[in-house]
Amino acid sequence: MQDRNHLSDVQATNSVSLIENGLVEIPMLQLLDENGHETNKEQSPEINETTAKRISTTMQYIRLLDERMVGAQRQGRISFYLACTGEEASTVGSAAALSENDMIMSQYREQGALAYRGYTTDQFMNQMFSNQLDPNKGRQMPIHYGDKKLNFMTISSPLGTQISQAAGYAYGQKMAGEPAVTICYFGEGAASEGDFHAGVNMAAVLNCPVIFFCRNNGYAISTPSEEQFKGDGIASRGIGYGVKTIRVDGNDVLAVYAATKKAREIALAENCPVLIEAMTYRLAAHSTSDDPSGYRSKSEEDKWRAKDPIERFNKWLDGKGWFDKKATDAFLEKSRAEILAALKKAEKVPVAPIEDIVEDVYDTPPWHLKEQLVELKAHIAKYPEHYPKTSGRLK
Structure with missing residues (x-):
């Protein structure tokens, strides 16, 4: 069985050794090269x-x-x-x-x-x-x-x-x-x-x-x-x-x-x-x-x-x-x-229907997402000047 700690493969030393970056x-x-010349044609890929x-x-x-x-x-x-x-x-x-x-x-x-x-x-x-x-x-x-x-x-x-x-x-x-x-x-x-x-x-x-x-x-x-x-x-x-x-x-x-x-x-x-x-x-x-x-x-x-x-x-x-x-x-x-x-x-294609936000995330949209959608539509209808005319394509 292989030694899980790999200790059998590690070379031991009797002095403190530091392995430094750059060795x-x-x-x-x-x-x-920067001029488009091949540096080693034998190594160039086909x-x-x-x-x-x-x-x-x-x-x-x-x-x-x-x-x-x-x-x-x-x-x-x-x-x-x-x-x-x-x-x-x-x-x-x-x-x-x-x-x-x-x-x-x-x-x-x-x-x-x-x-x-x-x-x-x-x-x-x-x-x-x-x-x-x-x-x-x-x-x-x-x-x-x-x-x-x-x-x-x-x-x-x-x-x-x-x-x-x-x-x-x-x-x-x-x-x-x-x-x-x-x-x-x-x-x-x-x-x-x-x-x-x-x-x-x-x-x-x-x-x-x-x-x-x-x-x-x-x-x-x-x-x-x-x-x-x-x-x-x-x-x-x-x-x-x-x-x-x-x-x-x-x-x-x-x-x-x-x-x-x-x-x-x-x-x-x-x-x-x-x-x-x-x-x-x-x-x-x-x-x-x-x-x-x-x-x-x-x-x-x-x-x-x-x-x-x-x-x-x-x-x-x-x-x-x-x-x-x-x-x-x-x-x-x-x-x-x-x-x-x-x-x-x-840029002339309308955005997706706002219903897409919830209708194809779940097989059946849960109640809380349905409520949020109603609130969102009401918000857009109340402040239409802040949203593009195509925003949501409200049904």
Whole structure:
């Protein structure tokens, strides 16, 4: 029987030994330098032209979507938005390395992964405007997407809740014998939540085929990483929990793609979790409620703009003979028009009936919710000037 305390495997010493941070250096996988040149062609993953171009166009589309929706929030057309500017390679590159049957559990900056799966511009807009075509029926904040057909779990606002859920979902995949994994995205700030430690430990002990994908973008809202933790990033925590770990340049699409491919292969073959720490940077504000000029310098941002993941990957595509500037410009023009048209259409769609608040939460709405609905309708009728004419679509 195995020694439960593993004492038989521990090397003894007769002197006090301290293991200090920094004794073990965790390397960062990088396959493209900042000019888009391959650093080691022998290690570059196999990727065909179709997939490479799809990755590129998805990243460019998401950047356009982010720019337009931040503008829409500033105009008061939507209430809130989170852009992923500068982090596109981490989410799109990793999503491209997955199977369509793999479950994606997102935090809130992974719209690129959803777009790569096939989420349409109209779907994005309906969710952000919380109209009656929104599958969440207006119950979620903007950017809290979810799509069952695309195996994209609905986003929750509280940080870290998806981490333990991902461990459990992946355990279910294993028990069902499914040839699929779960990928769970989160930021380095969310790794300070208790759910991170519970979820990663659970996955390690129960051998769950889950990829924990941390976007270490340098800031938890306004708190820089050096004020969040003292250890060597998030990768060191994976090692501490006995989880196979990869650190990758999060602005290098090729490296992210290769790392996620390898992580998926290991998770499936060995029924075990893998942690990926993508070192990237959030060029945008944390959200439209944030002003980053209060906690970081323009020179710092400019330093990272020089590492732009889209430009970097397009230079690599150009070197392969796969980049067509004329076609790219046409795509960008078409996407801008499509996004603007979808925005104008979605904001004209009425909101969901107010009865939806209670009628499909329970099979039979309980008495107290029925009473609250009556009170809510009376309140709106009494103060109509404070609510949009479409508010509630009262029956």
